[in-house]
Amino acid sequence: MLEMLTAKDIIELLRNHYIAPSKPSPGFFCPELSDPTDKRRADLIWVPTTWQERGQLIGHEVKVSRADVVAELADPTKADAWARYCDRWWLVVSDPALIDGLTIPEHWGVMAPPSKRRRRTMTVLRPAPQLTPADKTLALANVLARLHNTGDDVFTRMQRLERERDTAVRTAERLETVNARLGEQLRGTAARPRETEKITAILDAVTKRTKTGGRHQWLQADPDAVAVAALDYALIRRKTQFLLRRIDERVSQFSRALAPTDVTDIVEGLTGLSRRVQKDLDDADAAADVDTLTR
Template structure:
């Protein structure tokens, strides 16, 4: 088991796949206040029934990695005052229980693929964490970054699903033939691509997202922006036309006034 697999397994331990987040926030690689030493995973408990908590997890996948941790406990020392519990997370055989410093807990991943809950080999000591504005700001910032990253991932997955569905629909249509209405709509798309000077597969919009990978909402917003831009251009052209007419009329008036003035003279 490598570190990535252990990360994912630990997140499944706290969050059942496909379910809501169940009152916990999980944040990877968080620096300790006043230190550059990072905790591998922070778990913030949000439900009183499960206990409010700020748990620090250190992930170890090899015996050598664990022995290096014991030789240099600086990371643990940096986080110890600020956590409710301090856990070492490692597969069986990596950590010997008699090597754990006082207060440290030990979690082991399940050995069966049908299980997701970790085994608590040694309970971690529970204590009151020392919270500071620096720590709260760091946790809030990293939580927001994690949320945005998850939203970007979901959006990209949605785009991939839409793209796959559209591609399959095109292939199916090519194999089964098209009705008159569908052919007429496709002809309109051909005309649109000519006006754009690019195919929809290649045309980038705004942040560079291709039109054929946009969600329906994003595509509607893009077309609405395009419509508003066209209307603005039309109004500007209308104003310029009226200004031209007024200028022409003003010149004619001035010419006639000069004629009248010359006649009186």
Template sequence: MTTTVTEPEASGKGPTKQLEELLHAHFIKPDDQTSVAGAGAIYLTEVTAPGSNRRADVVHIGLWQSRGAGRIDVCELKTSRSDFLRELNDPAKAEAWWPYSTAFWLVVPHLSIAGPDDLPAGWGLMVPSGRGRRFKTVVKPAEREPRIDIPLLVTLLKNTETVRTNSLGKVRTDLVNQAYRREQELRRELNAHAVNPRTVKRLELLDLLEEALGERLDTETWHDRLSAPDAASALRAFVLGQKALTESRKEMERRAREFDRIRESATRAAADLRAALALPAADQLPAKEA
């Protein structure tokens, strides 16, 4: 996986924010950042040094042994050469956090902003590795035992509470977004399976058919249910029988009409024959003698 800092227009975030999010993932895995079990470390941003108005971009404190328990890494993030040079001209900013840190880091997206030869004595230098979430250490920092006093604890606790609140807000936002995405998926599924008017009409006809049969159609035969294959076979036989009966009735009616035409034709022929033979009509013949 390649991790790069892009232009603000491409990501919707400034390059410093992008670099800070990558650094967060370097210190604490994304899944652990909102884990109920905790991350084993505290990651704070924009933290003011005790007794000063100087702020560190990032302060990371290890809590578990596997996360460097008791270690305090203070990081200064720079995304432009000019900003880094201004930092060099204002050493008081780093000095305010120096005694409270195990190590002081300069973090840049690439070495064109600052290289090993540009660093003040004792500073470390990190850049994104381009592979995975872990940063590459270009220069190891000098390390010391950090000063732990009441002002530092108050500062860290105050910022930790802010981070906790922000984390809860992030969890809430993530849950809302997940619920919204799921709702949209369900809507798309419902639309994909929406019953069209033709299907509705066919279902209505099926209801009428079941009512006429006095049976329910189902995929299995059970009690008062009629299986679809049996219903189809019976309906086919019934329809074919009805069709044959209708055809027979039509044929009989056709033949009856043909017989009527033949009878009418024979009657006219008989009349014509009598007339031709000048035979008297039946009612004009002389009566038989008694």
């Protein structure tokens, strides 16, 4: 599995090597740092701040394939762009096998990923000797520039997090308000179980009717449509009942006005009309025509 590690993976292993989890950092961890001439980059510069190592610069070159190692060893002076300012210089490989049979410069130490027994500390294949660095002023200036830029990045991230926190707080407050309203509605519904049962029964009946095939099979039991249709139906029913009462009144008036005269045919005709209208009303009431309900 170790031979599949990427350079980014190795950098994270080095971070764990130098900085113990849940403890203050004993130094500055500066990956991908340009040298003072801005021509080359070190994969990692570690700047310890402990009393014993304060002021040192420890450089690292990371390689994850044998071809990369061979290319680096073909011209070791490329590393000098940073190594000349460092107190130690490490070649860090993803697997010890990458350097088998190769000659490593004497002033380089060699590291590999942690062994199974030591999961945080890197495996030292060869210690890095103490070097005699050149004047570090320009190199330390690069480190300070990195720390300054990192501080700006952290400040920007903190501002963004504060804005996101404020947004989250406002969202939570709105959700609490909505939740409270829903709770009130639910409590109100629970206090009127009979009304709730009636509404549920109406919707179930309409849904059942719309699923029974024919020309109504694709209708949907939309609550708003049901409410409007129910109101329309109630209005039609009231008007029909009013019409029936008027017809009955007219029949009675005709009967009284024409009592001496044989008006049997007229009375029977009007009575038949009244019965037909009443029958239509009863049929509509029993069937609850879906066309009327969904209109």
